[in-house]
Amino acid sequence: MLIKSLQHYWKNVTFINKFYCPALLSAAILILAFPPFEQGYLAWVALLPLITIILRTTPARSFKTGLLFGLVLNLYVNFYINQVLFTYLSGPLALLAMILLAFYTSLFYGLFALSSNLVQRLKCPLLTAMAVPILWMLFEFSRSIGFLGYNVGYLGYTQWQYSELLNLSATYGYWGLPFLIVFIQTILVMSLEKKIRDKELAVVSSVFMLILICGLFVPSLMKTEQSEETLKTNLIQGNSSMDQILRSRTEVAQLYLGLTESSTTPGTDLVVWPETVLDINASEKHFHNPELTKIADNLDLNILYGARLRDNGNLYNIITLYESGNHSEPVYKKVRLVPFVEFFPAEDLLNELLQLDLLLGSYAPGGEITLFDISGKTLAGVICFESYFGKHTRLFAREGAEHLFVLTNDAWFGRSIGLDHHAQAAAIRAAEMGIGVTQVANSGITISFDYRGREIYRSAKQKKETIPLVLDMTVRQTPYTLLGDYFPLLWAIYLALAILFKKYFKPA
16 A cells, blocks of 8 residues: 555656646746846746647646746746735735736746647647747737736846847837747757757748848848937936835925935936826916926926826826926826726725725826927836836837836835836837837836947936936837837737648648
């Protein structure tokens, strides 16, 4: 009896080792490509164990393998959110929220693995080699759309520091990065596993090289407008605590007013503050804070800043501009709201259930983009979470923005890797649009990238800083700005047609 029990145990251990260790190994290697390790090159080999096993096993096991991979990866890349959840929610509720987030984001990896396994069962090696990277890209794309769109921890963001590779984003949008990363690993797996013949291998390798070379070199053929003019800015990182922000917004305002007045030198074109520094009530006599307008007029300044706006019974998260001597009130209202935190269809029910001091889900979304003109320079701004969505940010570049500011308050996340995740997304956005992107954060990371996604400045975390930064206004046209998310759409059509006419992909 004992021997049989041991044999049964050993059989189960072997099964676990055989089918789940590859998922754990892939997740562990890929984690090293994310902050704080930043070994982005590992993303190009990390998925080899995962792809190998999902193309070997049954559909049910492949789904479980992909789900396990996703759980390990997402628990790591999203662990920083615990700092918020366990601060503002009860322990059991915070734990439940974290588990739900991990399972929701991991579900896409399970579905990717299942779909890839089902495609390879069609016995069309050429189709499989193309389908695996397409499916990865499409499941990332599907996770980015709709009310629950959430892009943190995406594979392609591991490449933020390789400016030459970011040309792929200029050509194909972000989506070209994960496509090619998964594509080359699929080719390697199928070649090593003898799942593809030499002739078919030559075809898919040629397709890979063609997409890679075009992606890298097409941006150099696009029109680049080298600007002799610069934008002299003063970026204010006040490092206000979350307690100050939630309980004493007046104190926060005074901090930013004082730092602006003491640090801004003559000739500065623009002072930039982060997200929700001030509160504005549209029904009051003065739209802009009187103290702000006084300082701006005395120093002949333009101040771009984030605020909460109450207007006609609605609450908006906005960016607005005060120009010295000009009493116009240009406003950009945040469009992509953070699900459950800033927007929830049943916010009254949510707040009644949670009974928190802060109101969740109570912001209204904006409906259009806004551009700001500073002495003939066309600028734009997005707020916090929005910088993860290239589909949204490209609209500003398409309308003529020469530089994009990301105004954010990441103090919620302390010194965690959440700050790094957010800062690095700006590099991808800059390369996609072909314009400089500068993130101004209350507690860091304040960071700036040029039109190719090359980092030109980075602040420390949780440090009060005033940052004089001269921004180059060079702009490059990009296919992504002009065409948007055409890349996943074209490959989705290809995959549907390829499956429909799969007989043409079978070996003769």
